[in-house]
Amino acid sequence: MKRLSALLVALAMLVSALPFAAAAADDLPTLKVLGTYNPHDPNDDPTARAIEEKTGYHVEYYMLPAENALENLLMQISSGESYDILRIGETMYQELLSRNALLPLDDLLAQYGSNLTTKIFESAYTLTRLDGVTYGIPMMAERASISNGIVMRKEIMDELKLSMPTTPAELKEVLLAVKAAYPEMIPLLTGSEEIIETISSGFGFYFDWNEVNGELVHYVEMPEYKEYLAYLVDLYQNGLLDPDLPINNATTRTEKFSSGNAFSYTCGGWTDAATTAYINAFEDRELVYIDPLYDANGKAGIKRQQALNNVTCIPRTAEHPEDAVKFMNRKLDEDVFTYITIGEKDVHFTVDEEGRYAPIMPIFNEVRNNAWWYLNSFDMTCYGDMWMARTRRTKAVGDIYDGLNQHAAQFAVDNPTDLCPTLKDVAENKATLGTMVHDYVLQVIVGVKSVEDHDAFVREWLEAGGQVSKDAINEWYKNR
Template sequence: MKKHRKLMLVTLTACLSASSLVACSSGGASSGSSSSPAASTAASAAPAAAGPKPELKSLQIWQKDDYNTYPVAKFLEQATGYKVQYDMLPQDKPQDKLNILIASGEPYDAITTVGSTDFKAVYSDYAKKGALVDLGPLIDKFGPNIKASVDPEALEAAKVDGKLYGIPTKSLNAVSTSLFIRQDWLDKVGLKMPTTLDELVAVLKAFKEKDPGGNGDKNIGLTMSGEASFISNIVGAFGMPNYWNDVNGKLIPRVMDPAFKDYTAFVADLFKQGLIDKEFAANKDATAKEKFTSGKAGIIMLNWSDVPVIMDALVKNVPTAKAGFLSALQGKDGKAALSAARGFDRITFIPKASKHPEDAIKWMNAKLEKETFKKMAIGEENKHYTFKDGTYTPIQPIFTEERNQANNFLMGTDDKNYPTYWQARVRKDMRLFDGWNLMNGLAPASTKVVDQLGYAPYMAVFSKNFLQLNTMSSDYTTKLIFGAEPMSGIDAFITKFKASGGDASFTEVNDWYATVKK
């Protein structure tokens, strides 16, 4: 799956008032309650009414290839009998465009967005304003595969005020990001892969003092983008791998965590010693990657999915370069943790303006027939992949040519089998697999800490404050690291943070968490 996306939440415009959303809704599901279980079974087993199937209209997230000409689209048309016109949201500011399309009543039969917290909040807002079709009755009648395939916990988490308005595509509970280090630099300074924070500091000092990159005093120990005030792996060694973490049975945002002061003091000291990129706050993601691939930096915070591109660029500049991921580093109290995704990778919903909501559900249901789903996701055995000893291995180049973008066609997954099928995707390049496997397959389960808020229901206060509080805490943490704010002011900042929605969010989150924690 793709790495986590950070999209800014845009306030819904006046055209998204409850009245305008309902007024622009020209279609919708038939009224009436869900049928009985027996009736539902009979209905789902009965043959479809005679007559041609309507052409459906689906709005998808951005991808580099045209959905309509991509091989998966043709396969799905043959397998499901539905011809679909696919449109894409723009790559930049997709939410702005989505707001306009929903408000104007554009008759899409299915809309798929990313499942990040900000988009989940927007989806919930659409549902509350009456802009989406209640899928419960339709799935009861036309969606037996949806009910059988999609994790019930995920379906429950997608409900808004007790009703299901979207079909979630789950994130795999996998670690995606850690610190990626130049192994050849380690060899030159005579050190092994660091396993603790103390060993990391020793490595960074050696990178600065012994010039393994041949850059003189321009060597950079650790670089990252300006959004990375909380550095993956390092922050986990302080017990704070996720935005909110369990501390003595309560979920606590990082700046309210007792470990926050220790973390900021540690990273600020690295900065003061010149061991991390002095320009990191101004770095864009591409800037940090350029510093690493040009041979200037010894360590970068990286997602495993970026490894092939990064290594190709690095080796082009430094032919002898070797690099790999660090395992979870241990802090002074033995803590070691990496953030593992949990929640929604995508979510698919049907706007009230849809002209064919029943057929949209029938189409999504047909995509979840066991063999149809498998062929959609990874293709045909001995054509797109081989299967041996429980392992799916892609056949190249046809797998990449015809299934590389298959994940963008998912609308719910066969959640029992997809995690196994999916591994064919990570074996497209063994450098991908090696990175993923180090963080997930080989790593102790205790170091993979899932986001406890991944399956949280819509929470109005938390959703309203989430991005504002994250931005507030990230900006302040960066200033602490740079020395632009004194460490003595942390308590005053926490008071401000609480007053700005932190306390209200904490109460709402933990009222829910008390009902689900084990």
């Protein structure tokens, strides 16, 4: 009994000692920064130390949980948690904005934000303004690029003397030829995408919202989408898609592709796990990236992604808003920005005559791997090029990036909704409608639903929020 109580006391002391004391800084206040989840200790990272060294500010970093992050954020902010800087996703930003929880930044920016106002383009700021007032510092996608495509195994194409497919019909021929030669293999392994853009190009649509006669129309309502669906059904019925399509997930896809059990795969980006795993597993083999397919009118294209990724903002409850802006502005000073983002030239990275950045491995990774997490904004005049260093950290990742973007000049098209700020009516329905379409596609492909009843689905989709979204987005499009 005595031992037990001694143990209890000891444990109780440990517990009470836990709200750890924070280190005091000289005269500058300690800033509290909340960011989204990333698997590293944000308070113990070379980039964090570099920032403190260069700016003089001591910063305590906090992270939202990996799941239900939005709910958690709202509860914290509404209960008055006093963070000085929030670095959050766009949806989170819009939620806080619509609830009037954020501090207007215009005055602070005018006073202390010379870098923030000159190095970030005005066009980006339009995405974070509400009624002309700035509440957030925008972080766009680092570089406009193509983010998906279909990869095929070159050695099989060579062996069977197949040429690169350029239309949906040719793609089917190629897959049929592979099926005939390798009956056990999955001819086309698909991912979790709503539309396979390489294929949808062959039916004449490239985006979620497509311009038709001056109006934005969601692909669900386009007759071309019905043809696209019928095509996928046909592939499935011919055994050209994975029979386990409805239950595939990231892990099973990686397993199937990287074990050589699939001929082609819909690669979801330059960091796609399955593609990278394949490249690592078969270093002597090559993948080819097929171009977006041509439609009946001889046109082809693929979306170039250029959207608002993250926003940095200051909650009304912040204790040091002025210092927060000063701190962020300081991080954009030219030498500071380069140092905290990619390190020192010729120590951590190199630049060749043509201005191409490359990391010096492994030191780059050791000191700046998590640097992106600490950025509150970036210098839009140069970061697009500097960022390329990050895509060159391994050969596989660089190869995929280059492969997807090989013919970008020829095929890339800009999304008409790229510069659309988040619209409440669209955002609120986006997840629900996305799930609906995702489920519907699977049900149609495996035959639980028929593509003949597509009109019924369109009605359901319009009722579930499609109409509201459509009206809102066209309202913006007309007045943009």
